[in-house]
Amino acid sequence: MDARLRHAGMTEHLFTELHDRKEVKILNKAKKAEKKTKAAISFHMKCAKTANGLTHFVMYGDVPKKKMPL
Amino acid sequence: MSKNSKAVIDRGLSFLNIDSDWKLTLDPENIFWGLLPRSNGDFMLPDDLITLYKKEREHLDTEMKNFRFNEPLNCVYIDPTDRCNANCPYCYIPAKIRKNGTQMTREQLDMTLSKVAEHFKATKKKPVVVFHAAEPLLAKDIIFEGIKKYHDKMLFGIQTNALLLEKKDADFMMKYRVGVGISLDAATAAVNNRSRVSVKGEGNFKKAVRALDWFKGYEGLNVIATVTKFNVDKLSELVKFLHKKEVPCMLLNPVRLTQRRSWSLKPDDMVFAKNMMKAVETAVGLSQKTRHQIVIGNFANVVLAIISPTARRMMCDISPCGGGRTFLTVTADGEMVPCGEFIGFREFSGGNIFRTSIDSAMKSRPFKLIRERMVEKIEECDTCDFRHICGSPCPAEMHARGDMYQKAAFCEFYKEIIKQAFRMISEDKVKYLLRKDSLNQMAMEYRY
Ligand code: SF4
């Protein structure tokens, strides 16, 4: 997972920095290499504050009492 | 294939392709999932992922079982009036009821709220009370009195078309931290007012937009759009419009086909899925580029169903659904039905709250019938990999269409958006799909 993130970050950086064709070619190669090295992803999360998630989206009835930055 | 991976497949890990880069492995029974790069070869399940699966399997099975069968009642919808000042073509309340329906008296609403308080007096968490259809603000005086009287015992929400909303009402709702849902189907009056028709004929666009300005920056604001043939190709415009208004959360709910007159408004599943994803991508793009995040609640709920199944908020896409289980609806004449969608089917009443208790409704035969409607008993859903992410909604809608035990009317839509949700997880977009404050409240249980 971390490797995947690092790769994604790197290609993004390359996209913004590189313009000429040669470099785009290099970039495409890098992208291909990235595909090959992608790792599997799996995770599972739990609500830390409540058991049944009633505090998630502010749908109805669970508006935080204090103002929160949006 | 290693011996290890064969054993796992026998237990029920399925495989399917998400896109050209990723394939999915999933235990449909407990939503253990893994996204595998396709470049690894077709059935290459890493051994340490199998080990993780074996380690977590039992715990995930229990978690899913508890969420499906042991989650307590925690929300009561109250319809203080059956009347409405709008005439939306897809409304699930029969027109006759909306025109001549009853309205609760002050005493009846107080009795209802006191029975809710009584029912939940021993529970630690406050129950949620939502004033809902038809148009609750037709009875705003008694609703606001109820909120003032009971706000320390329960949390409130109001769903409204905003036609009767005044500035002072909005201030009251924000002061009491009431969750508010404003109905708005499109970013232009011309499209919105085709489906959100007021009785006077002009639609709710102007009033709903005025209300959005009053609630600007309020965390408890949602906009609820019902997706029909009229607005299905304009969802992305609605996202941009609401983002400008700083709306934090919106829902793009498929039209329920509970009343026959709504059947002709159903959008095509794949057209809806394509436009839903366009809207989601628009919301993600805006949330990435600007200070204001906008979340599409029903898509976020699908993402939660995958990454944190018990954190789901919306109870339509879990089987059995939340109707008569985690919530119920009290109609204006006091009848308790499993969900507002059953308002036209009085054979599903679990008793009258003016004469009996919430507890007896929960134990009633009609409520049991709804809780017994499960994906395992529905053809095609019983073997579908996404059965505990989609949940095959909705029993009321399918009852109206002849048999409750049929798969969801929007089956193909759900299949597509669930696949797309996995794709977005593979792209590491979760942080833009869920509200920041909700993510902050979640803890990682395991991570491969
Ligand atoms: S699936 Fe239908 S009956 Fe169940 S909670 Fe959703 S709308 Fe109500």
Ligand code: SF4
């Ligand atoms: S309705 Fe369709 S997607 Fe949903 S569980 Fe049934 S078969 Fe699967």
